[in-house]
Amino acid sequence: MSEPSSQTSVSFTRRAATALTQWIDSDHCPDGAEKMRNEPDKVDLVRVMPFVILHLACFAVIWVGWSSVAVWTAVALYFIRMFAVTGIHHRYFSHKTYSTSRFGQFFLALWAATTVQRGSLWWAYHHRHHHQHSDDPEDAHSPHVHGFLWSHIGWITSRRNFPTDYTKIKDLAKFPELVWLNRFDLVVPVLFAFATYGFGALLETYAPGLGTNGLQMLVWGFFISTTVLFHGTACINSMAHLMGKRRFKTDDDSRNSFILTIITLGEGWHNNHHRFQSCTRNGFYWWEIDPTYYGLKMLSWTGLIWGLKPVPQSILDEGMHADHHASVVAAVASRAASSGSHDYATLRRIVPVATAMAVATATASSANLPKKADGPAIRKNLSEEAHNMGPAKPAPSSTHGEVPPVA
Ligand SMILES: [Zn+2]
Ligand SMILES: [Zn+2]
Numbered sequence: 001m002s003e004p005s006s007q008t009s010v011s012f013t014r015r016a017a018t019a020l021t022q023w024i025d026s027d028h029c030p031d032g033a034e035k036m037r038n039e040p041d042k043v044d045l046v047r048v049m050p051f052v053i054l055h056l057a058c059f060a061v062i063w064v065g066w067s068s069v070a071v072w073t074a075v076a077l078y079f080i081r082m083f084a085v086t087g088i089h090h091r092y093f094s095h096k097t098y099s100t101s102r103f104g105q106f107f108l109a110l111w112a113a114t115t116v117q118r119g120s121l122w123w124a125y126h127h128r129h130h131h132q133h134s135d136d137p138e139d140a141h142s143p144h145v146h147g148f149l150w151s152h153i154g155w156i157t158s159r160r161n162f163p164t165d166y167t168k169i170k171d172l173a174k175f176p177e178l179v180w181l182n183r184f185d186l187v188v189p190v191l192f193a194f195a196t197y198g199f200g201a202l203l204e205t206y207a208p209g210l211g212t213n214g215l216q217m218l219v220w221g222f223f224i225s226t227t228v229l230f231h232g233t234a235c236i237n238s239m240a241h242l243m244g245k246r247r248f249k250t251d252d253d254s255r256n257s258f259i260l261t262i263i264t265l266g267e268g269w270h271n272n273h274h275r276f277q278s279c280t281r282n283g284f285y286w287w288e289i290d291p292t293y294y295g296l297k298m299l300s301w302t303g304l305i306w307g308l309k310p311v312p313q314s315i316l317d318e319g320m321h322a323d324h325h326a327s328v329v330a331a332v333a334s335r336a337a338s339s340g341s342h343d344y345a346t347l348r349r350i351v352p353v354a355t356a357m358a359v360a361t362a363t364a365s366s367a368n369l370p371k372k373a374d375g376p377a378i379r380k381n382l383s384e385e386a387h388n389m390g391p392a393k394p395a396p397s398s399t400h401g402e403v404p405p406v407a
Helices: 003-024 033-037 049-064 068-094 102-113 120-132 148-152 176-183 187-206 214-239 258-264 270-275 291-302 313-320 324-338 346-367
Strands: none
Touching: 049 214, 068 102, 068 120, 068 187, 068 214, 068 258, 068 291, 102 120, 102 176, 102 187, 120 176, 148 214, 187 214, 214 258, 270 313
């Protein structure tokens, strides 16, 4: 074997070994997290294999079939966990829009970990970075900079985006229990997967008339529900800066979209959120439905959380006098001023949205591929915003900015 090919082989083996270890210990960076974050964007197939398996396992529905109880469990777990994505990962850890106790915080982090979107600290770190660099080249998931597919799914497969920069989330990194959950971010998802299997097995034993079993519940309650949950969440990254109306003249191209609001329980009011991130609501007015806010309000009645932050009257007044077209013009001007290279040609806007619709359709159709009807008789069918973030990272040398899921 020649010297260069030998070196290449050693390099590949070393990178693969690192990736495999990161499945278990996501803070494992033998060459330093900083070095990894400064690498050019490149998909790491070994590291993302659990993510690939998550998707492929959905096809097991061909063998396990379906039942009403399994499908409805998948739907319920989608919404229970979408609430965790938006109400916990986003509105608590990323933006601290309400308060809780240390125990409450740990409980919320556990809940959010069942979403299988890495740890809350990784999530918050990347999301705060998004607000700091929205639609700039450094924004890892701006559809205007990187295109639809990269913003939707590509950026999380890139090696440089794996490590958590704890120096940028010092307010969260001071809690060792949160750091542990973030470091070993596969633990809760694996336990959650076993729990869905156990739930199905229990139903098979004690309620055989429901027609489900452990494997079927695992496929529907964990794999399908989690995969759809990921893509629902990712729609905010890929589409919330593309589709919908602009109310506020923010420095980015964030939009308000009712469709995205339904998919994400309130995150669709993204332009509102980019204008003011410190309030608990994303729907600023009574007619802008915000299920996550309603849920958080109910949680506050239990005493688990408190201090939900309201939308300032000045922001509400500003919004009442805003104009969509003027805001779009401002966004275009802002982008041109900051980069001088972004064009907002009609084609560039239509292609990503059309692709998104195709992906959504394919996802929906595959999720409804019942093989047999063996179910029961009854059928139903973030401020402190940039707040506690540390200083912005020096711009990396590659065209794809530093890090960057969601909202
Ligand atoms: Zn946010
Ligand atoms: Zn955004």
